Each structure stands twice: as C-alpha cells, then as structure tokens.
Amino acid sequence: MYRILVVDDEDAVRTAVRRRIEREGFEADEAENESQAEKKINSAEPPYDVVVTDMVMDSEASGATVLKAAVSRDIFTEVIVLTAYGNVANAVECMKLGAFDYVEKNIPGVDVYDLLVLKIEQAVQRRRSSIGTMRRADRILKSISEDDD
Amino acid sequence: MTKFACTCEGLAVFDRISSLLISADRDLDNIMDAILLTTMESMGAGRAFIAMVDYEHGELAVRYTSGSGWNEPNTRLRLKVSQESGRGITGHVAVTGKPHRTGNVHDDPYYISHFSDVVSEIAVPICDRHGRTQGVINVESSKPDAFGEEHEAFLCVIANLTALRLNEDLQAKRQAALVSFGREIGRFARTTALLQKVIRLVSEAISFQDCSIFLFNKDHTALVLEASLGELGKHIREAHYAPGEGITGWVAEQGRPVRTSDPRADPRWRGLHEELPPDKVGGLIAAPIVGYERVLGVLRVLRRRSEYAWVPNNFTEEDEEFVTAMASMLGAIIDSAELVKRLMEVERMAAWGEMSARSAHMIGNRVFAIKGDLNELRHVMAQGCARDAMNPLINSLERGVFRLEEILSEFREFVVATRLTTQPVSINELVSDAVREAFPRNTDVRLEMELAPDLPPVEADATKLRRCFSELVENSFNFQPNHGFVRVRTEPGPQPDRVRVLFEDHGPGIPEENKKSIFRPFFSTRSKGMGLGLSIVKGIVDAHNGTIRETGVHGEGARFEIVLPAAAETEQSQEN
Known part of the structure; x- marks a missing residue:
C-alpha cells in the first residue's frame, strides 16, 4: 500500500484530504507544520511515496522546506504542492526545485479533490517507474561488473 | 555733565536701575515698580508714575505708581491726550515726544491738577525705536524748582533704558509665540484648533483689532476664509478670493507679504471681505502661508485707524517680520500634517494589501475544506449510507461556514476600525x-x-x-x-x-x-x-x-x- 503524508496547518483541510485519499485505498499520515513534517519524513520507514504539502504555513517557504526534506530522504518521493489563492508563483518555484506538480485549492467549478487524487496516482506511477528503472539499471550494472569478473 | 549724574551716588543709581532692567525677572510689573521707586527716591521727588499709551483708545493709562497720595481711583486714572494747552503735562509729552520740565506747575499752560501739593514736575517720553511714544515717566515734587537739567537728562536715560526693556519684552513675547507654535509641528492638531492658536499667539505679540486666515481650497482655485476673530467670523468658509484678487489674492499669488497703513490707497485693494469698515483700517499686514511646494493661504492682520492723530498705529517692519514668520510656520505645520496624513494613508494601504492577501488565503483554505466535505457527502450518499454517517460531515460543513463568517466579520471590523x-x-x-x-x-x-x-x-x-x-x-x-x-x-x-x-x-x-x-x-x-x-x-x-x-x-x-x-x-x- 502506498503511503502518503498530508501536510497542512488547517485541521479541516488535513481531514478532508486524508479522508479522500484513504477512500482511494492509500495509507495517509498527517503533519500540521513543516517541522513536524520534517521529523515524520526523516523517521518514516520505508519513506513516504508521496508528500502532499500546503505551500504557505509558518512562512512563505514552508512548502519548499517540506519538499527539500522529502527528496533528501528519498530522491524518488514525489511531492505535490497545494496552493491557496495567490501563491502560484511560489508553486512554480517548487516545481523548479523538483516537485511533481502543484494543485490550486480553489478552482471554481472543479472538484479539486478528484484532481488531487489523479495527481497522486500519476505521482505514484512515476515513483514506481523511477524505482523500476533504477532497479533495472542496477541489475544491468551488476551484470556488467560480473561479466568483467 | 552736571553735578547729579557725575556723583558716585548717581552712578550707583544707574547701576541699580540697569541691573533691574537686565534682570531675568520675567514679571515686567515688578521691575517697573522697582525702577520707578528708585528713580523717585534718587531724584528726591515725592511722587512718580508711568502712564502707558492705550493705542486703541488714544489715551494714557496710569500703570505704575510710587510715592504718597495714590489711592484706588488715582491709580486707575486715564488721561485724555490732546495737544491743546491745559490738558495735562503727561499728555503733552506723549503727543510731542519731548521732555517737559516745570519749576512751578501753576504757571504752566499744560498743567492740570490731580494732586494739590504738586509744585515742580518733570515728564519724559518713553519712545520705541521708531520714535513712537509708548508711555511717559512723570516725577513730581512739592518744592519749587526741584528739578534741573541734570534731572531731566537722568530721567531721559531711564526712559530710554525702559524702552529697551519694553522692546526686549516684546521680542521675547514674539519669540515665545514662535517657539510655542513650533511645538505644534508634528502634533497633528485639528486644523480649526491650530488656526485658533495662530490667531491667539499673534494677538499676544501684536496688538490688533482683527486677524483672519484664508486657505486655498483643494483644487487651489480660491482662497477661502477659514478663521477670523471679528465681524468676518460670520462668513467662515463663505468669504473667498480668487488668486490675484485684492491684496489677499496678490499675496497668495506672489508669495510675498504686504504691509500698508492705508489699504484703500493701494491699487490692488478691492475691499471684498473686510474685518473693519474700510475707512477705519489703520494698518494691514497680509503674509503668505508658504508650504513646501506652494503658497497654502494668507494670514491677514488689521489694526483700527486711530481717532487721535498723535497715536501712530500703523504696523512696523518688525511686526511684518513676525507675522510673516508665524505664517511660514503655519505653512510648515499644515504641510507636516498633510505629510503625516499621506504617510498614514500609505501605511494603511499596505496594511490593506496584506489584509486582503491573508483573507483571500484563509477564505481559500476554508472553501477548500468545505468542498472536501461536500465531495465526501456526495460519496457517502452515493453509497446509500445511513444518516448517521452524514452527521459529522454536516457538522463540519457548518463549522466551515461559521469560520468563513468569522473572517468576514473580522474583515468588516478591520474596515471600520x-x-x-x-x-x-x-x-x-x-x-x-x-x-x-x-x-x-x-x-x-x-x-x-x-x-x-x-x-x-x-x-x-x-x-x-x-x-x-x-x-x-x-x-x-x-x-x-x-x-x-x-x-x-x-x-x-x-x-x-x-x-x-x-x-x-x-x-x-x-x-x-x-x-x-x-x-x-x-x-x-x-x-x-x-x-x-x-x-x-x-x-x-x-x-x-x-x-x-x-x-x-x-x-x-x-x-x-x-x-x-x-x-x-x-x-x-x-x-x-
């Protein structure tokens, strides 16, 4: 089962997101700020597959901090950034830092939860394929070194 | 030099009097009383008084007294002044601005009796630096020919020293007015109170009959009356001049003061809004209220024409300098108040920007959570779950809406604060x-x-x-x-x-x-x-x-x- 960490400083937001992704069969965990998120990311075993984090919590750079912590722990952990109104520029910054994607919390007429689930599924697939690729490469490298022997 | 002035005793008297005059004592009355007593005693006189000119009424008012015989009605004596003979030596001196000495008052054409025992009398004028009589020192004796030339010269020196002290006091008053007004800078007082304060401070330092303040309106097309003491006070915010119109409009347009003793003779004069009937105006100063970028208005001071030709009541150059300084300071204060207002506006706009951004963020988050609840509710209903399963969601939705309302109400309070x-x-x-x-x-x-x-x-x-x-x-x-x-x-x-x-x-x-x-x-x-x-x-x-x-x-x-x-x-x- 894929494990997802939901980071947001609003109880109601965490509850709603968690409920929705659990419905899809994912295992969800919560953190209410960046420092709690960093602790959980560093101690999780195995690492989280996907981290869904709010962009702005204690500071404007909260989302970026969580992102850095996640990829430092496991390069293949995918991070999806949630942005409230007016933070798209920051979200784009996160994309440059290696986030999988960003989801705007408020898009009129759109069920953003369905969109989020879709993004999580895509992120999970990419993680799976990244890990698969890495394992294959690993095997090839091993076989080459065995041939050399 | 005569015997009296050259004696050590005479010099000691000068020393005493000059010490009194330069003393730091701010109470002029105390000083004048002491000088008068010293003067009277050193001259061997029996009585002395100083009468000061009342510019408004053209009279001399007895102000300081020394010696015997003074009682309540005497000390409040007001002397009519006229150049005719028989109307009093003091009045005569005030009018001519020259000393007068007599060894026997009964032979003197100007003498009128206030005390029966007076035989010798000497009176000298106290003149300001423009030669205008401010008052008269009068010394009397019951002996005939009690005063000689040396006494007259002595009394003239005392009168001049007194004039210096009076002038210094006037300057001190003006300085105090400027300092007190300077404190207003940055205080951000209400404009009406500020203008009232200017008028009060100017009136303390210059005797005048009326004072008005005209300020430019917002689009700088008219000078509007904002404050006035007398008759014109009934037309606040109504009376106005176009820039360049009349003396007031000229001052505003040119940014230069005007001082005149006969406004009607001035070609710029229009007589549109007058504090006094035109034929009663004896002096006018109109000074520009200059701000950082442009003239903000005009401060106008008027004095009534004296009914007595000998009482000069035109304004002096010093008066003009003082009024101009006060007007400039008023300009600085109005500017500074405007600046503070603008700065606060900028701060407020910044606070608004932050408020809006943060509100939008918070509302966005709440709405996101509400949409999550709705999404779940739809799911639960599609599953055909029991009502019990829906209750927590409905409660959560209610909480979400309540918090939105909280944000709105706080937002409103921020607006009305x-x-x-x-x-x-x-x-x-x-x-x-x-x-x-x-x-x-x-x-x-x-x-x-x-x-x-x-x-x-x-x-x-x-x-x-x-x-x-x-x-x-x-x-x-x-x-x-x-x-x-x-x-x-x-x-x-x-x-x-x-x-x-x-x-x-x-x-x-x-x-x-x-x-x-x-x-x-x-x-x-x-x-x-x-x-x-x-x-x-x-x-x-x-x-x-x-x-x-x-x-x-x-x-x-x-x-x-x-x-x-x-x-x-x-x-x-x-x-x-």
Whole structure:
C-alpha cells in the first residue's frame, strides 16, 4: 500500500484530504507544520511515496522546506504542492526545485479533490517507474561488473 | 555733565536701575515698580508714575505708581491726550515726544491738577525705536524748582533704558509665540484648533483689532476664509478670493507679504471681505502661508485707524517680520500634517494589501475544506449510507461556514476600525470602563489598576478605543496562569501633550521573533480566534494618531504600551 503524508496547518483541510485519499485505498499520515513534517519524513520507514504539502504555513517557504526534506530522504518521493489563492508563483518555484506538480485549492467549478487524487496516482506511477528503472539499471550494472569478473 | 549724574551716588543709581532692567525677572510689573521707586527716591521727588499709551483708545493709562497720595481711583486714572494747552503735562509729552520740565506747575499752560501739593514736575517720553511714544515717566515734587537739567537728562536715560526693556519684552513675547507654535509641528492638531492658536499667539505679540486666515481650497482655485476673530467670523468658509484678487489674492499669488497703513490707497485693494469698515483700517499686514511646494493661504492682520492723530498705529517692519514668520510656520505645520496624513494613508494601504492577501488565503483554505466535505457527502450518499454517517460531515460543513463568517466579520471590523467619531474623553474613564467590561469578576487572576490623576483628555472615539483596551485586557487575562496578574496603568506620556496607557501581565510574554508580526492581520498563536484582534487594536490606535508597542520580556510577561495625543486645546480651555 502506498503511503502518503498530508501536510497542512488547517485541521479541516488535513481531514478532508486524508479522508479522500484513504477512500482511494492509500495509507495517509498527517503533519500540521513543516517541522513536524520534517521529523515524520526523516523517521518514516520505508519513506513516504508521496508528500502532499500546503505551500504557505509558518512562512512563505514552508512548502519548499517540506519538499527539500522529502527528496533528501528519498530522491524518488514525489511531492505535490497545494496552493491557496495567490501563491502560484511560489508553486512554480517548487516545481523548479523538483516537485511533481502543484494543485490550486480553489478552482471554481472543479472538484479539486478528484484532481488531487489523479495527481497522486500519476505521482505514484512515476515513483514506481523511477524505482523500476533504477532497479533495472542496477541489475544491468551488476551484470556488467560480473561479466568483467 | 552736571553735578547729579557725575556723583558716585548717581552712578550707583544707574547701576541699580540697569541691573533691574537686565534682570531675568520675567514679571515686567515688578521691575517697573522697582525702577520707578528708585528713580523717585534718587531724584528726591515725592511722587512718580508711568502712564502707558492705550493705542486703541488714544489715551494714557496710569500703570505704575510710587510715592504718597495714590489711592484706588488715582491709580486707575486715564488721561485724555490732546495737544491743546491745559490738558495735562503727561499728555503733552506723549503727543510731542519731548521732555517737559516745570519749576512751578501753576504757571504752566499744560498743567492740570490731580494732586494739590504738586509744585515742580518733570515728564519724559518713553519712545520705541521708531520714535513712537509708548508711555511717559512723570516725577513730581512739592518744592519749587526741584528739578534741573541734570534731572531731566537722568530721567531721559531711564526712559530710554525702559524702552529697551519694553522692546526686549516684546521680542521675547514674539519669540515665545514662535517657539510655542513650533511645538505644534508634528502634533497633528485639528486644523480649526491650530488656526485658533495662530490667531491667539499673534494677538499676544501684536496688538490688533482683527486677524483672519484664508486657505486655498483643494483644487487651489480660491482662497477661502477659514478663521477670523471679528465681524468676518460670520462668513467662515463663505468669504473667498480668487488668486490675484485684492491684496489677499496678490499675496497668495506672489508669495510675498504686504504691509500698508492705508489699504484703500493701494491699487490692488478691492475691499471684498473686510474685518473693519474700510475707512477705519489703520494698518494691514497680509503674509503668505508658504508650504513646501506652494503658497497654502494668507494670514491677514488689521489694526483700527486711530481717532487721535498723535497715536501712530500703523504696523512696523518688525511686526511684518513676525507675522510673516508665524505664517511660514503655519505653512510648515499644515504641510507636516498633510505629510503625516499621506504617510498614514500609505501605511494603511499596505496594511490593506496584506489584509486582503491573508483573507483571500484563509477564505481559500476554508472553501477548500468545505468542498472536501461536500465531495465526501456526495460519496457517502452515493453509497446509500445511513444518516448517521452524514452527521459529522454536516457538522463540519457548518463549522466551515461559521469560520468563513468569522473572517468576514473580522474583515468588516478591520474596515471600520479607522472610521472615528471623536470628542475629548477622559482616558482614565475609558480604561476603567474597558477593564469592567473585559476582566472577569470571579477569578484568581489579580487585577492592579494605577490611574494617574490630572491627565489631559484625549480626542477619541470612545467606543472604539474602549474596545481596543478591552481586547488588550482580555488578551492579557487569557494568557494568565492561575494566580497571575494583569496590571493596567495610565500616566503622562513622553511629551506634555501625550498620555500613556500600559497593559502588563505575568503570562508567557511574546517571543522576540514574533514581536514584529503580532500586529499583522490574522497573526495568532492562540488556537481560538483568528488573530485579527491585535491588528484591529493597532488600526484603532493608529487612527487616533497614537502608537502601540509590545515592550515585554519573553518569559516574564507581555507589556503593551500605547501613547495617545492629548486633545487639542480649545480657546476655551486655554482661557480656563
């Protein structure tokens, strides 16, 4: 089962997101700020597959901090950034830092939860394929070194 | 040199008198009384007095007396002045500006009797630097031929020294007026009170019959009457000049003062809005009120034409310089007030920007959560679940909507926080009311109140300021551990026209890194509420032209310090 960490400083937001992704069969965990998120990311075993984090919590750079912590722990952990109104520029910054994607919390007429689930599924697939690729490469490298022997 | 002046005794008298004149004693009456007594005694005279010119009535009023025979009616004697003979030696001296000495008053054509025992009399004028008579020193003796040339010369020196001191006093008065007015810079007083203050200060330093202030309207197309003492006072905000129209309009357009003793003879004169009937005007100064970028208005001072030809009442160059200086300072004050207003506007706009961004963020988050609940509700309903499964979702939706409403209501409060309806109020009463309102009755938290007596009233919106204090009391109380304390104090501010209010507690205090943020909208370390409290408190204090700071030590308690300006003094409270 894929494990997802939901980071947001609003109880109601965490509850709603968690409920929705659990419905899809994912295992969800919560953190209410960046420092709690960093602790959980560093101690999780195995690492989280996907981290869904709010962009702005204690500071404007909260989302970026969580992102850095996640990829430092496991390069293949995918991070999806949630942005409230007016933070798209920051979200784009996160994309440059290696986030999988960003989801705007408020898009009129759109069920953003369905969109989020879709993004999580895509992120999970990419993680799976990244890990698969890495394992294959690993095997090839091993076989080459065995041939050399 | 004659015998009298050359003697050591004579020099000692000069020394005594000049010491009196240069003394730091500010009470002119004390000094004049002492000089008169010394002069009388040293001249061997029996009686002496000084009469000062009353410019308005063209009379001499006995002001200082010495020697025998003075009683209540005598000391209030007013001497009509005329150049005709038989109308009094004092009046004659005032008119001619020359000394007069007689060895036998009964042979003197000017003499009129106020005391039966007078035989010799000597009177010399006290003239200002423009040669205008300000008063007359009069010395009398019951002996014939009591005074010689040397006495006359001596008395002339005394009169000149007195004139110097009178002039110095006038200058000191003007300096004091300028200094006192200078203090207004940055005080941000209400304009009406400010203009009244200018008129009062000018009237203390220059005797005049009327004074008016015209200020340009917003689009700078007309000079509108904003303040006036006399008749013209009935036409405040009605009487106006176009730029360049009349002497007043010319002054505004050219940025230069005008001083004239006969406005009607001036080709620029139009006589549109006059404080006095045109034929009664004896002197006029119109000075431009100059701001940083342009002329803001005109300060106009008028004196009534004297009915007595000998009483000069045109304004002097010094008068013009003083009025011009006052007008310039008024310009600086109006400019500075405008600047502060603009700065506050900029700050307010910045606060607004932040408020809007943060509100949008918070509303966005709530709406996102509500949409999550709706999404789940739809799912639950599609699954055909029982009502019980829906209840938590409906509750959550209700909470979400409630929080949205909370944001809206705080937002509205932020908007109205700075719309004030002010009047002078007692700060102690406000603080007491707020404490009564916000501090719970049954609690083990101790309340300490220290209210300083005799604080000046503040110009405040009582309802808003009370709310602001209540918020701080409530804030302090909420952070108190058991048996903690909340201390509320009022005291004089850092300047005489400020008051300080302090709210201290023994709670956890504010961490250094949060001190800058606590007044920002939606900043809160409390789980309940949204943190708009302190930003509204700051908004209200700012709107009162006050300041608020948190000066507590983290770990020891919070300390909120508010400094508010006292209400501008009105003319009435000045008189009181």
